[in-house]
Amino acid sequence: MRVSVSTLLALPLFAVSAQAQFEQYQDQLQTYLNKFASYIPNTNRVDAADAAEAKTGEKKMSVLTLDNWQQTLYEPVAPGTTQPEEWWVLITGRNKTCFGRCDQVNAAFNETAIKFATLPESEVPHMAYLNCDDQPVLCNIFSVGPASLWAMDMLPPGNEINIWGKRLNTTTTTTQDLLDLYADKEKSEFKLVTHVFHPFNGWFAQNGLSVAVAYVLWFFTVVPNWTIMLLVSFASRSMMNRRMPGQ
Numbered sequence: 249m250r251v252s253v254s255t256l257l258a259l260p261l262f263a264v265s266a267q268a269q270f271e272q273y274q275d276q277l278q279t280y281l282n283k284f285a286s287y288i289p290n291t292n293r294v295d296a297a298d299a300a301e302a303k304t305g306e307k308k309m310s311v312l313t314l315d316n317w318q319q320t321l322y323e324p325v326a327p328g329t330t331q332p333e334e335w336w337v338l339i340t341g342r343n344k345t346c347f348g349r350c351d352q353v354n355a356a357f358n359e360t361a362i363k364f365a366t367l368p369e370s371e372v373p374h375m376a377y378l379n380c381d382d383q384p385v386l387c388n389i390f391s392v393g394p395a396s397l398w399a400m401d402m403l404p405p406g407n408e409i410n411i412w413g414k415r416l417n418t419t420t421t422t423t424q425d426l427l428d429l430y431a432d433k434e435k436s437e438f439k440l441v442t443h444v445f446h447p448f449n450g451w452f453a454q455n456g457l458s459v460a461v462a463y464v465l466w467f468f469t470v471v472p473n474w475t476i477m478l479l480v481s482f483a484s485r486s487m488m489n490r491r492m493p494g495q
């Protein structure tokens with residue numbers, strides 16, 4: 249039986265019985281909804297215990313999420329300063345986005361963080377970890393995939409932010425390589441990020457669109473191709489049907 253909202257409004261008596269019926273099935277409906285929701289992949293997953301350990305433990309490293317990335321990166325930046333605070337962000341993944349090949353890079357980065365944590369804060373970058381398996385939408389906002397290193401020169405909000413990117417070799421990168429990279433203040437092995445998806449300076453970010461676009465791109469990666477074909481075919485058929493009567 250199909251009941252539309254307008255029929256319910258037009259038939260108050262019937263509506264009462266429908267409501268009773270609805271309440272009867274509410275629990276069941278809730279169960280179905282929960283089940284359905286469990287099929288939707290989580291776009292903002294974080295292991296809170298691991299993140300807390302990373303931050304307060306010997307690594308002194310932040311774990312970036314869709315909710316905290318801006319606040320985290322701006323946090324050490326003093327208001328009004330013209331001296332950039334440097335962040336190093338490792339963009340990594342597990343089996344889904346790095347095909348299980350990021351272990352060595354992860355270990356090298358973590359070990360580098362432990363080394364940096366023993367040095368005076370002014371001499372080393374702030375360290376952050378971004379896992380694209382857990383944070384697919386944030387990786388789309390950044391428009392970057394594993395295994396990459398981003399050196400970000402954070403200035404107070406409203407300023408252009410320079411980001412230097414470098415792809416890391418997943419089979420050869422060692423802690424020493426990362427320490428050498430940091431020692432090279434010229435950043436000769438890095439490339440300045442300038443594309444339109446730049447998360448601070450880019451056109452999409454400046455127009456407040458990067459989150460929406462990131463979700464759309466993510467949608468196309470998780471929805472199977474046949475679903476999109478089906479939707480397109482439905483859409484084009486219903487458009488044709490609408491045009492028919494006038495012809």
Ligand SMILES: *[C@@H]1O[C@H](CO)[C@@H](O)[C@H](O)[C@H]1NC(C)=O
Pocket residue numbers: 342343348
């Ligand atoms: C990742 O892939 C490896 C090898 O295919 C497998 O042994 C491991 O269980 C996978 N890990 C996860 C978390 O799925």
Ligand SMILES: *[C@@H]1O[C@H](CO)[C@@H](O)[C@H](O)[C@H]1NC(C)=O
Pocket residue numbers: 298299301302309311351354355358377
């Ligand atoms: C590196 O640190 C992150 C953040 O704490 C953690 O999730 C990851 O398992 C670590 N990887 C290795 C190889 O130590």
Ligand SMILES: *[C@@H]1O[C@H](CO)[C@@H](O)[C@H](O)[C@H]1NC(C)=O
Pocket residue numbers: 417418419420
């Ligand atoms: C990583 O380094 C190895 C050894 O130098 C090289 O053979 C390989 O092609 C490199 N991989 C990438 C993706 O550059």
